Amino acid sequence: MQPILQVEDVSHTYQAENGEVTAFEHVSFTVEKGRFLSIVGPSGCGKSTLLSVISGLMKPSAGRVLVGGEAVNGVSRRIGYMLQRDNLLEWRTIFSNVLFGLEIQGAKTPETIARAENLLKTYGLYEFRSKYPRQLSGGMRQRAALIRTLATGPEILLLDEAFSALDYQTRLSVTDDVYRILKREQVTTLMVTHDIPESISMGDEILILSCRPARVKEVLKVDFGPGRSPLTCRSDARFGKIFDHIWKELSTDETCSVGG
DSSP states (O other): OOOSEEEEEEEEEEEETTEEEEEEEEEEEEEOTTOEEEEEOSTTSSHHHHHHHHHTSSOOSEEEEEETTEEOOSOOTTEEEEOSSOOOOTTSOHHHHHHHHHHHHTOOOHHHHHHHHHHHHHTTOGGGTTSOGGGSOHHHHHHHHHHHHHTTOOSEEEEESTTTTSOHHHHHHHHHHHHHHHHHHTOEEEEEOSOHHHHHHHOSEEEEEOSSSBOEEEEEEOOOOTTOOHHHHHTSTTHHHHHHHHHHHHHTSOOOSSOO
């Protein structure tokens, strides 16, 4: 079966103040439908830039990205993108925020509105639909932002340090919550994170990048068995061994000086 996402020999070079910088080169990997891929690497190795290329926001200098066998040429409705902050609009209600992505795409119909309502009901925010973002906790805001993205029906979701603004306890709870939602909705997910435990607890696979210009050092498969969750993974005896392996791989590279 063809993978839903194929990244084929992708390289990207951009212009910086001190000349051209190659963020990454000859990066290739695939992701199967419904899988969760964590992406880790030294600071500045181009992880966020790689997500921008996959999303179609940036055109790679070389190589290509395919979703469902079709080349990505510009922003695609098949791909959703969540950044570090929830970016909820404070003057709009939660329900209005959830519909915002549909409005931008010109896809607001009775059917998509009903889907958005159903997502709010399924994931415990329907009773807060008339509230404003400032009236919700950090975890609930993050859930609302995720529902806003899922309401547009993406096949692939990109998360760029999506939980980094949350305090530690909230972050643990939210990652468990988000993982459950994404698995239930069968959305293929790629997550960039600097947090190694987070990458292990959420990822079915972990893509380890080298320092810039980044290359793929390893794609590490993680299997904690059926019924796993981010919280239960952290107490598994295998968790520490996987952490040590990733730490060793990353510690062999110096911190990159520029990039994301």
